[in-house]
Amino acid sequence: MQQHRPSQVISQGPKQGESRGSRWLRTRKSRPEVKPGSVTGAARAGQRSQRRRLSLRAALAVIGGRAAGALSRRLRLGGGTSIVGLVAQRLYPDIIRHLAAQLEHGCVLITGTNGKTTTSGFLAAILRDAGLRVWRNREGANLLRGVAGALVVRALPNGNLRRAGQAISVFEIDEAVMPQAVRLLQPRAVVFVNLFRDQLDRYGEVESIATLWRQMVKELPETTTLVLNADDPATASLGELARGPVLYFGLEDLTLDLSSQNGQGTPGAYQAVDSRSCVRCGSDYQYSARFYSHMGHYQCPHCGLVRPAPSVRALHVRQDTFDRLRVTVETPLHEGEIVIPLPGLYNVYNALAAITAAQALGISWAPIVSGIEQFKPAFGRGERVQVAGRTLRLLLAKNPTGFNEVLRTLFSEEVPRHVLFVLNDHIADGRDVSWIWDVDFERAKGLVASLTVAGTRAFDLALRLKYAGFAPEEMTIIPSIPLRALQAITGPQPRGRKGRGRIKDQPRQRQAAAAATSAMTTSATEEHTLAPRAAGPSLPGYGLATALDQAIEQTPVGETLFIVPTYTGLLEIHRELERRGLTPHFWEGRD
Amino acid sequence: MHGRHEARLTLTLGHLYPDQLNLYGDRGNILTLKRRCELRGIELRIVGLGIGDALAPDEYDMLFIGGGQDKEQAPVAQDLFETKGIGLWAAIEDDMPVLAVCGGYQLLAHYYRPAEGPDMKGLGVFDAWTIHPGRRAPRCIGDVVIRWNGMTVVGFENHGGRTYLGTARPLGRVLKGYGNNAEDGTEGAVYRNAYGTYLHGSLLPKNPHFADHLIGLALQRKYGLRRLTELTMPPGEIMNGSTPAQLAPVDDPATLLRPLDDHLEWQAHAAILERLGLYEEATAALQRTVAA
Numbered sequence: 001m002q003q004h005r006p007s008q009v010i011s012q013g014p015k016q017g018e019s020r021g022s023r024w025l026r027t028r029k030s031r032p033e034v035k036p037g038s039v040t041g042a043a044r045a046g047q048r049s050q051r052r053r054l055s056l057r058a059a060l061a062v063i064g065g066r067a068a069g070a071l072s073r074r075l076r077l078g079g080g081t082s083i084v085g086l087v088a089q090r091l092y093p094d095i096i097r098h099l100a101a102q103l104e105h106g107c108v109l110i111t112g113t114n115g116k117t118t119t120s121g122f123l124a125a126i127l128r129d130a131g132l133r134v135w136r137n138r139e140g141a142n143l144l145r146g147v148a149g150a151l152v153v154r155a156l157p158n159g160n161l162r163r164a165g166q167a168i169s170v171f172e173i174d175e176a177v178m179p180q181a182v183r184l185l186q187p188r189a190v191v192f193v194n195l196f197r198d199q200l201d202r203y204g205e206v207e208s209i210a211t212l213w214r215q216m217v218k219e220l221p222e223t224t225t226l227v228l229n230a231d232d233p234a235t236a237s238l239g240e241l242a243r244g245p246v247l248y249f250g251l252e253d254l255t256l257d258l259s260s261q262n263g264q265g266t267p268g269a270y271q272a273v274d275s276r277s278c279v280r281c282g283s284d285y286q287y288s289a290r291f292y293s294h295m296g297h298y299q300c301p302h303c304g305l306v307r308p309a310p311s312v313r314a315l316h317v318r319q320d321t322f323d324r325l326r327v328t329v330e331t332p333l334h335e336g337e338i339v340i341p342l343p344g345l346y347n348v349y350n351a352l353a354a355i356t357a358a359q360a361l362g363i364s365w366a367p368i369v370s371g372i373e374q375f376k377p378a379f380g381r382g383e384r385v386q387v388a389g390r391t392l393r394l395l396l397a398k399n400p401t402g403f404n405e406v407l408r409t410l411f412s413e414e415v416p417r418h419v420l421f422v423l424n425d426h427i428a429d430g431r432d433v434s435w436i437w438d439v440d441f442e443r444a445k446g447l448v449a450s451l452t453v454a455g456t457r458a459f460d461l462a463l464r465l466k467y468a469g470f471a472p473e474e475m476t477i478i479p480s481i482p483l484r485a486l487q488a489i490t491g492p493q494p495r496g497r498k499g500r501g502r503i504k505d506q507p508r509q510r511q512a513a514a515a516a517t518s519a520m521t522t523s524a525t526e527e528h529t530l531a532p533r534a535a536g537p538s539l540p541g542y543g544l545a546t547a548l549d550q551a552i553e554q555t556p557v558g559e560t561l562f563i564v565p566t567y568t569g570l571l572e573i574h575r576e577l578e579r580r581g582l583t584p585h586f587w588e589g590r591d
Numbered sequence: 592m593h594g595r596h597e598a599r600l601t602l603t604l605g606h607l608y609p610d611q612l613n614l615y616g617d618r619g620n621i622l623t624l625k626r627r628c629e630l631r632g633i634e635l636r637i638v639g640l641g642i643g644d645a646l647a648p649d650e651y652d653m654l655f656i657g658g659g660q661d662k663e664q665a666p667v668a669q670d671l672f673e674t675k676g677i678g679l680w681a682a683i684e685d686d687m688p689v690l691a692v693c694g695g696y697q698l699l700a701h702y703y704r705p706a707e708g709p710d711m712k713g714l715g716v717f718d719a720w721t722i723h724p725g726r727r728a729p730r731c732i733g734d735v736v737i738r739w740n741g742m743t744v745v746g747f748e749n750h751g752g753r754t755y756l757g758t759a760r761p762l763g764r765v766l767k768g769y770g771n772n773a774e775d776g777t778e779g780a781v782y783r784n785a786y787g788t789y790l791h792g793s794l795l796p797k798n799p800h801f802a803d804h805l806i807g808l809a810l811q812r813k814y815g816l817r818r819l820t821e822l823t824m825p826p827g828e829i830m831n832g833s834t835p836a837q838l839a840p841v842d843d844p845a846t847l848l849r850p851l852d853d854h855l856e857w858q859a860h861a862a863i864l865e866r867l868g869l870y871e872e873a874t875a876a877l878q879r880t881v882a883a
Contacts, residue, residue, distance in 0.1 A: 472855045
């Protein structure tokens, strides 16, 4: 059995309010600075000129990167921080190491398939409440250029960070770039939230990420604390390889076991399980409790590998309202109730990950509680937007496990919901959408008040829903681009809406007109009898703006429309809401 | 549901390695077969066959085998060879319809040579073999369209290995995408009624004609044409209104089946074709629904 090594930090237990500038948050390591007198004059001069050269290059990188960012924003090419980082890295490949070394309190890296953004959001809120100045990379900008960008935009033209005192960075990092990120950033703690199947076509397979992580953990310095999910065998097993301290978090509320919940939800609901065989010997794990996918209390019947005992534990999880979870959390030093202002069991794990990371950094209990309870969800993680008397809730779902958890959250109360699904297949979403067949849409059957399906792969998703038991007539399908062949056969589809302020009755009038036309000409030619058919699904146009309008229109005033998009679908929704003046510009930093 | 309809048609689908080979939405293929049978009053029983389970060919009318990760594929390859090989061979030689996708397809050929590690021995049902050209070689990823039986079949492919055909007949010619090896324009392999392909996405939902082809083959094999019509109650309920007099062997046994409302299926099919610039094929695909 794996034993976690309790970190010194926790056993010391700093008192509340002591965190600001306390010795637990002392400078992680000194800057690459030469102490006068410690070296000979010649060497000193050499080093000084070397340093000056590096500073010059850093300054050049900062200026170049920021100029590129300004240009990109001016030309409205996009958010900007990635291009800032890209250019800065071109000009000075070591810019990340150079700037990160100046952070007074170092940095924490957060990785995993699902929950990176929310976990780093929780942790940032906690650290801010502890009196630190927290810098983050923009959500989704989780490749190295995003990290470089986040640092460069806070740097001065002389190549030094602005106000680096009291600063700590929380970076969410893409699973596949962790090895490089760790080498450049020398983090104080690394948080592994989970490992699921995601974007197969980008990374090959789950196993290759696991291999990459194992190699990386072996190379971590002893000073880096590892924060691991005890309930996820793929990430928990990393603890065996670590040289430094390891802290585990996990769920202990056995009433959440799927097998004990068959009364509610779909009996025998399909679960996408992405990591089923023992990392050590390859046998299938046995679960005494399973919470979702492969998360639970497992052991290997063959080699005896068991789930490590977590030090940060959720003892009870109770749902207050749709998006308020009351969780009893126990750590080696505290036990208390925390209200998580987000829906879904996956957010309990995200909160536990942040709490554990905060403890690894020596943060006291009060900012942990306030940070989580006051947390404002990031866009697409349950955020609320008011539109025309309706509430929109955005719930990102980018892979089978994430999608299943969103569906469980939406439909476990058996209340009919208004839903807009957006399925895209751009590179950031993963081009391969076959995973939708592993999502348990069957559980939503009979619980959907209105259903709109949109995105570049709207038809694929509509078909999936048809096979889950939804009649095509129940769905409004609005693909990103019109289906030309359909126009050739049944006449033109209504156009996508370009400007603001759409006339609501227009499509209906058109449909009525089309029906009338076809009725009049039915006897004339045979082709026309084949025209609009009741059996086909409703296709009232194309484009995300139209989809949003349709979905809002189908949601009565005062009710909530749940929008469940993939990653780029979320960005498109964001842009569309922003165009309507409903959200802030997404590239403006929130920190 | 049983009882009164004694003559109810029943098929049994053997799903090989449902726990190990399930990476690319293979569940969609199973759901599609089940639903398309049920809508026609055919009961489709699905039996999972895991590692260690024997394959008795008499107990099944159809077999499906999906794809998985390399790590999970190795024990499967061994089991397939040692435990199920003889049963599977017997079934295939007896014209049982078999659909093998991605990893399953590779395992039904002679061997799979991974980028690292020893070869995985396959069953050699298809005279073909697969070589992974190394970690640095790009994977074959993207939408793919092939021409099969004069019709289009659409899907998504995602494979590192390149499959080369010996004497095996390809399933179809590649219109867009990579196919077996990105070189010779072939996709998949066919031996008797066994079909190997890289197309997933899932394959069958968006290709109802191919799904019906498999169901038709299984019915024809189990019941025979004449008996199939006799059993059909009421007449025309399952079959396409054919009378025994018309029962000459058919090229595509899918035509034996009563057409379903496949508007959405063909729209999804056509949407893929249009994304790849195949507008004429898209119109042809949609016209199939209209004609039905």
